[in-house]
Amino acid sequence: ASWHPPWYSSYTAHYREAECMKEAMEELLYSYGTDIVFNGHVHAYERSNRVYNYELDPCGPVYIVVGDGGNREKMAIEHADEPGKCPEPLTTPDPFMGGFCAWNFTPSGKFCWDQQPDYSAMRESSFGHGIL
DSSP: OBOSSOSSOOBSTTTTTTHHHHHHHHHHHHHTTOOEEEEOSSSSEEEEOSEETTEEOTTSOEEEEEOOSOOSSOOOOOBTTSTTOOOOGGGOOBTTTTBOOOOOOOTTSOSSOSSSOTTEEEEEOSOOOOOO
């Protein structure tokens, strides 16, 4: 599957912006056995482990953000789990999908993780491209 804004990205750039879309559609992708999802939007690379609802799940898809193909904007380099980098939840509304939907906080009750989330397998701030 593919669409533009990522559901699983630990960068501060566009952090959890598409949460309303994720809430509305993740169960559908999971129930039909989606194996891999490609996204862009965040100008960096990040690949997830198999994940569903922020938990590692052997039946969940792998999410790949390949938004590092070059742009006139800056490259995404900051991660939401770095000290002082977590955005305030109300600054991340999803205007296209109905407003604020970030109800899924981390197990510790926070909007951001304190370290690289378990779902995040690899992240790299660079310009590049992907080949499948």
